[in-house]
Amino acid sequence: MDRIETRIAKIAALALADLYQAEVMSNDIQVQPTRKDQQGDFTLVVFPYTRFSRRKPEETASQIGDYLKTHLEEIERFEVIKGFLNLFMSDHFWLHFFKQIVSNPTFGQVTPTSNSPRVLVEFSSPNTNKPLHLGHIRNNLLGNSVSRIISAAGSQVTMVNLVNDRGIHICKSMIAWLKWGDGITPEQSGKKGDKLVGDFYVMFDQAYKKEIAQLMASGMTEEAAKAQAPILLEAQDLLRRWEKDDPEVLQIWEMMNQWVYQGFDETYRQLGISFDRTYYESQTYKLGRNLVLKGLEQGILYQKEDGSIWADLTDDGLDHKLLLRADGTSVYMTQDLGTAHQRFEEYGFNRHIYVVGNEQDYHFKVLSLILGRLGFDWSDRLYHLSYGMVELPQGRMKSREGTVIDADDLISEMIKGAEQVSGELGKLEGFPDEEKQQVYDRIALGALKYYILKVDPQKTMLFNPEESIDFNGNTGPFLQYTYVRIRSVERKAAEMGITRAEGWKDDFVLDDREKVMLKRIYQFPEILAEAANTLSPALIANYCFDLVKEFNHFYQQCPISKEENAQRRNFRLDLSGFIAGHLQESLKLLGMEMPNRM
Numbered sequence: 001m002d003r004i005e006t007r008i009a010k011i012a013a014l015a016l017a018d019l020y021q022a023e024v025m026s027n028d029i030q031v032q033p034t035r036k037d038q039q040g041d042f043t044l045v046v047f048p049y050t051r052f053s054r055r056k057p058e059e060t061a062s063q064i065g066d067y068l069k070t071h072l073e074e075i076e077r078f079e080v081i082k083g084f085l086n087l088f089m090s091d092h093f094w095l096h097f098f099k100q101i102v103s104n105p106t107f108g109q110v111t112p113t114s115n116s117p118r119v120l121v122e123f124s125s126p127n128t129n130k131p132l133h134l135g136h137i138r139n140n141l142l143g144n145s146v147s148r149i150i151s152a153a154g155s156q157v158t159m160v161n162l163v164n165d166r167g168i169h170i171c172k173s174m175i176a177w178l179k180w181g182d183g184i185t186p187e188q189s190g191k192k193g194d195k196l197v198g199d200f201y202v203m204f205d206q207a208y209k210k211e212i213a214q215l216m217a218s219g220m221t222e223e224a225a226k227a228q229a230p231i232l233l234e235a236q237d238l239l240r241r242w243e244k245d246d247p248e249v250l251q252i253w254e255m256m257n258q259w260v261y262q263g264f265d266e267t268y269r270q271l272g273i274s275f276d277r278t279y280y281e282s283q284t285y286k287l288g289r290n291l292v293l294k295g296l297e298q299g300i301l302y303q304k305e306d307g308s309i310w311a312d313l314t315d316d317g318l319d320h321k322l323l324l325r326a327d328g329t330s331v332y333m334t335q336d337l338g339t340a341h342q343r344f345e346e347y348g349f350n351r352h353i354y355v356v357g358n359e360q361d362y363h364f365k366v367l368s369l370i371l372g373r374l375g376f377d378w379s380d381r382l383y384h385l386s387y388g389m390v391e392l393p394q395g396r397m398k399s400r401e402g403t404v405i406d407a408d409d410l411i412s413e414m415i416k417g418a419e420q421v422s423g424e425l426g427k428l429e430g431f432p433d434e435e436k437q438q439v440y441d442r443i444a445l446g447a448l449k450y451y452i453l454k455v456d457p458q459k460t461m462l463f464n465p466e467e468s469i470d471f472n473g474n475t476g477p478f479l480q481y482t483y484v485r486i487r488s489v490e491r492k493a494a495e496m497g498i499t500r501a502e503g504w505k506d507d508f509v510l511d512d513r514e515k516v517m518l519k520r521i522y523q524f525p526e527i528l529a530e531a532a533n534t535l536s537p538a539l540i541a542n543y544c545f546d547l548v549k550e551f552n553h554f555y556q557q558c559p560i561s562k563e564e565n566a567q568r569r570n571f572r573l574d575l576s577g578f579i580a581g582h583l584q585e586s587l588k589l590l591g592m593e594m595p596n597r598m
Contacts, residue, residue, distance in 0.1 A: 193259025
């Protein structure tokens with residue numbers, strides 16, 4: 001669909017040529033939605049063109065406005081405020097626009113083709129020593145939503161997960177299980193596997209701290225005590241045995257990781273998260289090791305006397321980065337080098353987005369730099385979507401101390417909250433229990449997803465479960481309730497025998513509230529494109545909230561099915577139905593589902 005801004009810019013370029021003999025490309029002319037503090041639909045800023053007109057901004061704007069109104073019948077009138085040319089579009093323009101999209105709830109979205117850019121999005125990337133927690137929820141919801149938004153903007157998207165299933169973290173849980181587990185399994189404990197393994201990780205940390213305290217009491221420095229605590233040395237030895245394929249160690253490792261995977265899968269299902277491909281660090285770290293050794297041979301990297309291999313990044317304003325330890329074991333950077341190389345070989349991506357917290361900013365700068373030094377010209381296609389942490393009223397969470405908010409527990413509490421609020425409203429009385437449960441689930445998860453995704457990813461956020469489940473204000477349930485309200489209006493109209501068979505013409509005068517909603521909808525393609533470009537689901541969330549606010553104002557003040565004028569009634573029913581469908585499709589980009597009733 002031809003955007004009116006493009007046509008206005010083309011005519012404005014002709015105006016500058018005809019009026020002032022100025023050659024300005026239409027692509028360089030910016031036509032934007034009129035600011036909220038001014039009247040109008042679209043605005044052309046004319047200050048840059050006074051150098052051609054040699055007239056005051058107001059006079060220049062008036063001349064260009066006259067030219068535009070003469071050559072574009074869609075422009076009803078214009079106003080000049082200093083150097084701002086505010087254009088008012090005719091009702092016919094807005095009604096014609098709506099007729100073009102009324103049957104298309106995915107308006108603004110672009111279907112990717114085989115020639116579309118290929119984008120990989122890595123998110124989740126959990127360690128196998130603990131269950132998913134609130135911080136992981138933000139990561140997963142953000143990665144899933146960003147993937148959906150980029151796809152809706154026209155790119156081929158592949159969602160990938162890298163499970164950190166090897167390393168010192170899982171060895172710590174393994175040591176604790178060997179010492180104190182007495183062979184216990186998830187079935188015997190009555191716990192999800194990821195929770196059981198996480199309990200042993202906490203046990204390890206508690207024992208580790210006790211040993212550090214004992215060593216320090218005997219005169220050892222804190223740094224030395226942390227490095228020489230016996231239980232840590234045991235975990236390090238277990239890691240070395242794992243890397244040498246010790247059968248006994250591998251058997252325990254595989255068993256405990258399977259417990260964790262089963263727990264993760266259950267949480268992912270609750271969140272509505274899935275991946276196109278899952279990688280495992282245990283299968284990729286050797287790829288990175290080979291790249292590091294090749295870089296050493298080429299003189300790009302260097303080796304210390306203890307045998308460890310490093311990258312000197314001081315020329316880029318950074319420090320020296322360890323890539324292989326003295327004992328030959330790998331670090332996170334090692335496997336990320338190998339995984340990035342493998343993914344480019346497999347997908348030839350145009351962009352690779354890593355959804356990882358902002359505490360890893362340094363890591364991804366180094367990753368791109370080292371890949372570039374190793375000769376991979378696609379290293380600049382890597383992008384770190386650096387997001388802020390989720391905090392609670394009592395402060396930050398700590399996995400080792402067992403003070404995190406477990407993802408499963410949070411979801412369960414959210415569902416209970418949705419059930420309580422719905423019960424107080426009494427809207428689901430008499431409905432089957434199965435349907436009620438589906439409504440509770442969708443309200444709870446919608447509340448969780450919207451509350452987290454409405455915040456710009458770069459910002460640290462404070463999570464308040466009670467506030468998120470509120471049916472009023474800027475919340476998921478408020479948006480869902482508006483959707484349900486519109487569907488209720490449609491059902492009642494059908495019960496009244498309103499078929500809308502005669503439709504409506506695009507020649508009547510729009511109510512101001514109707515026009516506001518049409519203007520808001522018109523902006524969606526650009527908002528979607530900006531959300532994809534900036535990787536910010538918050539833009540979609542805010543758009544949906546603004547649209548819902550406008551609809552509720554309209555709903556309170558304008559009759560819909562009871563409107564006496566049949567043409568306007570049919571238009572309002574079509575507009576309401578479109579908003580419901582458009583809202584449903586737009587909120588899918590946040591991973592939200594709409595309940596049929598609330």
